[in-house]
Amino acid sequence: MNADKIPDIIIGRLPIYLRALQRLSDKGVQNTSSQELGDMIGISAAQIRKDISQFGEFGKQGTGYSIPFLIERLQSILKVNRIWDVIIVGMGDMGHALARYNGFANRGFKVTMLFDNDPKKIGQKVNNLEIFSMDVLSEKIKQNRIKVAMLTVPASAAQEVSNQLVKAGVKAILNYAPTHLNVPPDVRVQHIDPATHLQRMTYYL
Amino acid sequence: MNADKIPDIIIGRLPIYLRALQRLSDKGVQNTSSQELGDMIGISAAQIRKDISQFGEFGKQGTGYSIPFLIERLQSILKVNRIWDVIIVGMGDMGHALARYNGFANRGFKVTMLFDNDPKKIGQKVNNLEIFSMDVLSEKIKQNRIKVAMLTVPASAAQEVSNQLVKAGVKAILNYAPTHLNVPPDVRVQHIDPATHLQRMTYYL
DNA sequence: AATATTTTGTACAATCAGGCACAAACGGTC
DNA sequence: GACCGTTTGTGCCTGATTGTACAAAATATT
Incomplete structure (x- = not known):
């Protein structure tokens, strides 16, 4: 070893x-x-x-x-011999798709909370999970000791929301917003941006 | 140079x-x-x-x-000083989200056709695009000289659909199915698998 | 029991990628 | 026009990553 x-x-x-x-x-x-x-x-x-x-x-x-x-x-x-509670912030189409995705189950993750800032969405349920207001984001993260988040807000809001996540104790962010996130060195970020991934392939066409 | x-x-x-x-x-x-x-x-x-x-x-x-x-x-x-027509195969939640995503517009891509094998979905419209049957996949790809595809089918079907895409002339596949794709060397694949990305971060927690 | 086959773990070699540092070039100021 | 601060492009070096090859260990075969 x-x-x-x-x-x-x-x-x-x-x-x-x-x-x-x-x-x-x-x-x-x-x-x-x-x-x-x-x-x-x-x-x-x-x-x-x-x-x-x-x-x-x-x-x-x-x-x-x-x-x-x-x-x-x-x-x-990889520390996935346990289940990590994961939250989704931003319940647009991508947030919805991830909330309803059943591919996390046997791979160490469970989506447990959803957040959005749109009053029309707050209180609604997706896949049996209630959508909470951004006002209670920090509180809920701390209460439940959430360490992992998926970020599916518009690029314009991503950095600010990321700051909130980090401040509340999140240490791993899966970022679907097409923008770089600035985070402290003890926080990990993975980027998923379909356009970027596609552009990486067109070079070879 | x-x-x-x-x-x-x-x-x-x-x-x-x-x-x-x-x-x-x-x-x-x-x-x-x-x-x-x-x-x-x-x-x-x-x-x-x-x-x-x-x-x-x-x-x-x-x-x-x-x-x-x-x-x-x-x-x-990167050859994105033009617009590439892109198809989406598999109109589950992820396919829907990608079809409605407006982030491709100014980055070189345009979703032009959708495919699914579910008779209930075929003929329906998403974001003003009709969902076609898988039966016409090959034909439509060849007709429109499609080179780029996003694959959002279940893992169990991914390899087989990938084979069809490649055979019809697709050269770049953005694979959302949580499985490796076997393709010829002249075809590029990029993988997007949220669970894999998350597992890459939990090691450090 | 001896031999052949498979497959790991690793030492060594080769290649690749990233950081450093600086000459050269540019624009602005006096 | 001389000087100063800025910033590029690149040669060199170091460290990281990958590939090669083989001894050792396990199983299968005769």
């Missing part, structure tokens, strides 16, 4: 491995190899072995990896 | 630069420096200068970069 300082680029691949392993597990497969896993997800076998070996010797020569065991290890490393 | 072989990691940053520049431009700013831009988006000034200089000498010592000029150059490099 070499837990001192794992590069972020390796951490970023672990969820990919985990997703593929869960897929294999769902199909009833019990064992796999770095070769098979690599073929599945388009990553070299050596890279997978090296990444995994950063955290311990989880495989066995000759037979590869036990899928249930490796899943358990990766979940534990 | 050194166009031989630009690393993908640099291409990936250009849309970020472009987005920030357009934001400045919208505020009426005419000039900027690598320093200012870097502070905005959390990237070192040296990196920005080096990335941009891969494509030519767009700046001027002492004064920095002309924003309209740099925007024009980046759009041209």
Whole structure:
């Protein structure tokens, strides 16, 4: 085990491995190899072995990896061997879609609260969750010790809302607004911007 | 100019630069420096200068970069100085949200067709666009020479639909299904999976 | 039991990416 | 016109990342 300082680029691949392993597990497969896993997800076998070996010797020569065991290890490393309560701020179309998404369930997350500043939306329910006013955002975050938020407000409001989230104690923000967020170093941000992702591909067309 | 072989990691940053520049431009700013831009988006000034200089000498010592000029150059490099017709396959909540998203307009893309295999959805309109049957997917893609698609079908169907897209001529796929897609080397894929993005952050909590 | 096959974990090598620092160029001021 | 402050583009260096190859370990086969 070499837990001192794992590069972020390796951490970023672990969820990919985990997703593929869960897929294999769902199909009833019990064992796999770095070769098979690599073929599945388009990553070299050596890279997978090296990444995994950063955290311990989880495989066995000759037979590869036990899928249930490796899943358990990766979940534990990524801290998704528990359920994180997640909030959604901004109940436009994207917020709605995420609130109704059922893909979080077995991956360590549960959407527990929704927020918007539109009086017409406040009090309504989406997927059995009430939409709260932004006025109670900070209070609710602190009360429920929320650490993870998805931000689906317009770009013009994103930085200000982000500041509120951080001030209330949120440490991980999944940002759907097409703008950069300025946050303190102890807060993590991941950006999802379809136009940016598309532009990254058109270069090659 | 050194166009031989630009690393993908640099291409990936250009849309970020472009987005920030357009934001400045919208505020009426005419000039900027690598320093200012870097502070905005959390990237070192040296990196920005080096990335941009891969494509030519767009700046001027002492004064920095002309924003309209740099925007024009980046759009041209990324081939978004035109409008790409984009289709959405899979009209669940995410497909709906993307169909109604108005953030593509000035960034080089326009959603022009929607597809689903649910007879109840076929023929309905979303954002003034009719939902077509999957039966006509290939035909419509070829007819309209579609190169870019957003894939918002369930994971279980993603690979098969992806095959259809590729066979019909699509070269860039924005994949919202939580699964890896196997495509030929001349097809680009970008993955958007909220659970994966979240798991990448929980490690640090 | 001996041999062949598979597969891991890692040492080493090679490549890639990012930061530093500075000459050169530009605009403004005196 | 000389000087000053600013900012680019780039050469060099360092550190990070990936690929190669192989010993060791496990299983399968004869």
